[in-house]
Amino acid sequence: MCKSLSTFNKQNIIAHDIAIKIQHKIYAAQTFLPSEHKLCELYGTSRETIRKSLEQLNELGLIQKIKGKGSMVLDIQRFTFPISGITSFKELNKMLGMNAKTIVLKLTKTVVPDFLTNGVIQPQQPAFYLERLRLINGEPEVLDRDYLLSPPLDELPEKAAADSVYAYLEENLSFDISYATKEITVENPPEEVRKKLKLATADLVVVVRSYTYLADTTLFQITASYHRPDKFKFTDFARRKRILTNTKGK
Amino acid sequence: MCKSLSTFNKQNIIAHDIAIKIQHKIYAAQTFLPSEHKLCELYGTSRETIRKSLEQLNELGLIQKIKGKGSMVLDIQRFTFPISGITSFKELNKMLGMNAKTIVLKLTKTVVPDFLTNGVIQPQQPAFYLERLRLINGEPEVLDRDYLLSPPLDELPEKAAADSVYAYLEENLSFDISYATKEITVENPPEEVRKKLKLATADLVVVVRSYTYLADTTLFQITASYHRPDKFKFTDFARRKRILTNTKGK
């Protein structure tokens, strides 16, 4: 379940390098990147490798490839940097320059409650229960309730919980966090949650429930995040996919 | 702006074929696909082509590739089929087997209001304004307000609006719908929206705003979807991406 932290292969280095140049406007929005042929010479690689780098940027929504013309740098930074992936609160905080603070309300070892395990894992699975309140500019904004499954996790220092669980898992334990399913709904929260978020009696909350998996497909985290509705914003970049719809290809 | 409708290349055909087999449980969840080598023989292609097919399935969350072992079929169908992409209501309806109906409330030619154009397009851009109410089991659930820009669109038959705008654009006009930015918030809706959704005075709505683009990067659709909060559910599959965060590669 533990994997190498860094794979410094050519395509990732190149993708990262171009992404940085787009962020710093060395490659400006609404202009074309150098052609694939030129990028091959620039980085001294074959064309397929360059194309894999560009494919990563394409998926992220940083560029749009146009046949016969080139790869155009898109101008979506104003709206949003991709948040739809799996991102820790600390990464978000840093990326968006928010004035955020995290308070650990609870950190205990228990078992995952039955209503969360339906079919996904066996009942009575041990886990760390972690409850955290996220403050922005001193105001409570999000309440996170995490079950971090044990195994695979067998220790969770208070400091890691207060700082960044993901950084701890990836950097200290070399966990390879890979994918997640998420669900966003609007609900009438338990009174307890309402209090912690300082909400009025009638207020609804936005609930983001997610199941996060490691690269070897083991489930390791079940989360419910309760957001103040007036502060909630989810942004996404999506490409049209046509695989599952009809007999028609693209 | 108009592009070919279908590219029946090998990698898409193979990806689609495997996706169908996964849906039909010919390849069961929690089992491994045939190895890449075997798939090469099965489909009579080179390995890189097979790998591109598998990469598509990987992005969709249908499989998880594990080095040294194989490509495991994931079991997320129960939760969700990918809805986070750009999907038309009709496609969703069909895929999820809902009992849905669409009522066209308005279809006129106007210009895009200024507050929607900030910086994205020039002011006074002509467009079709389309307002549709979506009913599920006879109950109003979503109100869609679309501005379909003209150009590129110069005609929009009432029938296409009632049926599926996307199908009309892609199949009749060969538009190549490519990507979109989305934003989800919870808001206090205008009284007019509240009435159409049959909501009580205090109720909030979930608003999904999106900007949809063609493959040549021209904006062609600006949408605001108002959802009843009690019925709203957004599901997503996401892979962890690390390009934009730090100096560290994966």
Add this chain to the structure above:
DNA sequence: CAGTGGTCTAGACCACATT
């Protein structure tokens, strides 16, 4: 026509998992 991206190939070498 030349330049661009889109697709495909056959082969190489590596890292990881299994026996």
Add this chain to the structure above:
DNA sequence: ATGTGGTCTAGACCACTGC
């Protein structure tokens, strides 16, 4: 040692864009 996926290459042919 064998089988698996991960990366990279050099070259081919095609389709689209623009001069």
